[in-house]
Amino acid sequence: xxxxxxxxxxxxxxxxxxxxxxxxxxxxxxxxxxxxxxxxxxxxxxxxxxxxxxxxxxxxxxxxxxxxxxxxxxxxxxxxxxxxxxxxxxxxxxxxxxxxxxxxxxxxxxxxxxxxxxxxxxxxxxxxxxxxxxxxxxxxxxxxxxxxxxxxxxxxxx
Amino acid sequence: xxxxxxxxxxxxxxxxxxxxxxxxxxxxxxxxxxxxxxxxxxxxxxxxxxxxxxxxxxxxxxxxxxxxxxxxxxxxxxxxxxxxxxxxxxxxxxxxxxxxxxxxxxxxxxxxxxxxxxxxxxxxxxxxxxxxxxxxxxxxxxxxxxxxxxxxxxxxxxxxxxxxxxxxxxxxxxxxxxxxxxxxxxxxxxxxxxxxxxxxxxxxxxxxxxxxxxxxxxxxxxxxxxxxxxxxxxxxxxxxxxxxxxxxxxxxxxxxxxxxxxxxxxxxxxxxxxxxxxxxxxxxxxxxxxxxxxxxxxxxxxxxxxxxxxxxxxxxxxxxxxxxxxxxxxxxxxxxxxxxxxxxxxxxxxxxxxxxxxxxxxxxxxxxxxxxxxxxxxxxxxxxxxxxxxxxxxxxxxxxxxxxxxxxxxxxxxxxxxxxxxxxxxxxxxxxxxxxxxxxxxxxxxxxxxxxxxxxxxxxxxxxxxxxxxxxxxxxxxxxxxxxxxxxxxxxxxxxxxxxxxxxxxxxxxxxxxxxxxxxxxxxxxxxxxxxxxxxxxxxxxxxxxxxxxxxxxxxxxxxxxxxxxxxxxxxxxxxxxxxxxxxxxxx
Numbered sequence: 032x033x034x035x036x037x038x039x040x041x042x043x044x045x046x047x048x049x050x051x052x053x054x055x056x057x058x059x060x061x062x063x064x065x066x067x068x069x070x071x072x073x074x075x076x077x078x079x080x081x082x083x084x085x086x087x088x089x090x091x092x093x094x095x096x097x098x099x100x101x102x103x104x105x106x107x108x109x110x111x112x113x114x115x116x117x118x119x120x121x122x123x124x125x126x127x128x129x130x131x132x133x134x135x136x137x138x139x140x141x142x143x144x145x146x147x148x149x150x151x152x153x154x155x156x157x158x159x160x161x162x163x164x165x166x167x168x169x170x171x172x173x174x175x176x177x178x179x180x181x182x183x184x185x186x187x188x189x
Numbered sequence: 190x191x192x193x194x195x196x197x198x199x200x201x202x203x204x205x206x207x208x209x210x211x212x213x214x215x216x217x218x219x220x221x222x223x224x225x226x227x228x229x230x231x232x233x234x235x236x237x238x239x240x241x242x243x244x245x246x247x248x249x250x251x252x253x254x255x256x257x258x259x260x261x262x263x264x265x266x267x268x269x270x271x272x273x274x275x276x277x278x279x280x281x282x283x284x285x286x287x288x289x290x291x292x293x294x295x296x297x298x299x300x301x302x303x304x305x306x307x308x309x310x311x312x313x314x315x316x317x318x319x320x321x322x323x324x325x326x327x328x329x330x331x332x333x334x335x336x337x338x339x340x341x342x343x344x345x346x347x348x349x350x351x352x353x354x355x356x357x358x359x360x361x362x363x364x365x366x367x368x369x370x371x372x373x374x375x376x377x378x379x380x381x382x383x384x385x386x387x388x389x390x391x392x393x394x395x396x397x398x399x400x401x402x403x404x405x406x407x408x409x410x411x412x413x414x415x416x417x418x419x420x421x422x423x424x425x426x427x428x429x430x431x432x433x434x435x436x437x438x439x440x441x442x443x444x445x446x447x448x449x450x451x452x453x454x455x456x457x458x459x460x461x462x463x464x465x466x467x468x469x470x471x472x473x474x475x476x477x478x479x480x481x482x483x484x485x486x487x488x489x490x491x492x493x494x495x496x497x498x499x500x501x502x503x504x505x506x507x508x509x510x511x512x513x514x515x516x517x518x519x520x521x522x523x524x525x526x527x528x529x530x531x532x533x534x535x536x537x538x539x540x541x542x543x544x545x546x547x548x549x550x551x552x553x554x555x556x557x558x559x560x561x562x563x564x565x566x567x568x569x570x571x572x573x574x575x576x577x578x579x580x581x582x583x584x585x586x587x588x589x590x591x592x593x594x595x596x597x598x599x600x601x602x603x604x605x606x607x608x609x610x611x612x613x614x615x616x617x618x619x620x621x622x623x624x625x626x627x628x629x630x631x632x633x634x635x636x637x638x639x640x641x642x643x644x645x646x647x648x649x650x651x652x653x654x655x656x657x658x659x660x661x662x663x664x665x666x667x668x669x670x671x672x673x674x675x676x677x678x679x680x681x682x683x684x685x686x687x688x689x690x691x692x693x694x695x696x697x698x699x700x701x702x703x704x705x706x707x708x709x710x711x712x713x714x715x716x717x718x719x720x721x722x723x724x725x726x727x728x729x730x731x732x733x734x735x736x737x738x739x740x741x742x743x744x745x746x747x748x749x750x751x752x753x754x755x756x757x758x759x760x761x762x763x764x765x766x767x768x769x770x771x772x773x774x775x776x777x
Contacts, residue, residue, distance in 0.1 A: 050475070050476070050494070051474060051475045051476040051494075052476055053476035053477070054456075054457075054459050055456075055476075056476075058418075058457070058459065088478050089476070089477065089478055092478040092480075093458075093460045093461050094459075095460035096460075110380070111380035112380045112381035112537070112575060112578070112611045112622075112625070112626075113380075114380075115380075115625050116538055116539065116613060117538075149419060149460075150380050150462060150633070151379070151380035151381065151382070151419075152201075153382070153383035153386040154201055154383065155381055155382075155383055155535060155537030155543065155611070156202055156236030156237050156239075156536075156543035157205050157206060157239075158537065160205065166205075167201060167202075167204065169202070170206075
């Protein structure tokens, strides 16, 4: 899909000439375009005269940066210690089954959901926990997953 | 009738448990003209009872209610107004006989004193609770005497390593430079830890005020709070707090009429555990890949952009205001001689009272688990407590008399760490736990040091094959050799401590490793490849429930006859075990 890279001009102008900007800059680029495409990284590199190797280096170092298109809703499965001992794997399996994801897939074919694992969401007392976009759901069982996904699929939460 | 004050705990964990719905119901109720004063607060600490509502201002005094149902809250408030006590099972604590008074009795709150008490978005509320008085006092002191006071308090870095905070401050203060920085490390990455999140969500100004005092003492004029992006509420509360403090003149130019100026910024992390290490954190603030650098030079000499920099953890900063207001002497009265003060812990796992606690140093571990934490969650007995996250270790039941201070915890092979405490029962497999942490550190290793990059990978492979029943006895020696080399050959704390979870489990739970290797058995019944499901003939009534659930149709037997599982075909999914209503299937 062709991206409108001129959308980035305002972001680039805001950060021009400042130091230590690469991470927040890329965060805003990702926020605008949904992910960091090769073209977007090259555009930023040329506009700000930052070597594209530096940009790619940062983009691949931090887990928050995505180099592939993401689904509309991001589901984060907490894999922290407390969740691990409370069957986070069962929750993840239920999510994969419910979303119909194959072994190597993390985004549904309709681009509605992307599933990812995170180290710890810090809500350990409610383990196991998942976060859908900015909302945290706790004390889950594999059976409770379907109901949560339905809210998003039906557009009740957007 | 007086106005009833209603406080709802709206920290991340409260919201996840449904506190927002409770708040909305109360907000609508307030709009109908009800005589209540609705307030928001953050984490009260008893996360296992969320959503929590606190009522006060009536003749019953202050009451905390737990597991509040949005459908019942109006009724509860109306009853309270009439002086009618709610059902005993939802009263958590306070004056009346309540179920959790004992949990609170063992605690001492310095860092969390305002958490769950004030509205974290209101600077006025913070000021009403003594906020920014420590800053006023500090500005009237000489910078050197502030550092002396912090030194005298014996405060040690709460991020885990336990270095003397006063010492660290004097190193940065000694440097002659035009520009210096102070940094707050809020990149709380340990799985199983949420102390810093709760502190920042619940009382952001206390951390900010501590940083302003530190900056004044060390001669810094700019600061950063480096916070994980996974903590959106903490970041939001910090932003609101910084803006309010700027408006009131606590931040910015000529603070409170003095000649001291200080600006504070927030930097959001982008998801890299290694950035909790101070040199990596500074690389990340500078916008680079967060890879650790060789020390020396230490940050105190050459840190952010080559300027002298002082980095402290959230909880360390949060102790400063109390010490300035109450004096180092008072601080030393709490805790032990070598580790004065308190420590905040995040209790999680198989414990009844999971949540946030603050206890005086020197308290035995068993008191934390059985008194403050309310004991185990289920009937299964205690097996180990994991302290210090991926850098720490598992402490077994036989060492529960160990007291909480830096040196005693280190002696067990675990570390104090930042304060995550995950309690495990006999249903937890220690080899699986070690594998879990190795998987984590292996993923998070930045790749700079060979031993950390490849050594953790090899260790993970060995642990994985042990949990799959493919291990050999020599693997134990291999794990120990690799551990020694990774500790020696890594630059930063991540690599130097990565083998700790393996070393402590090998030290205290070696028999479990041997059971996996020699007997091909997982004593806790966790490692799927080693599980064996069998039907107990005496208990099976032939209801066919298991056979119908089995996804690979490997259970045979006629109706009302004893069934049998074909072990060759069984995929060990556990569906039959869950389906059986007569406990006729054994797992082991």
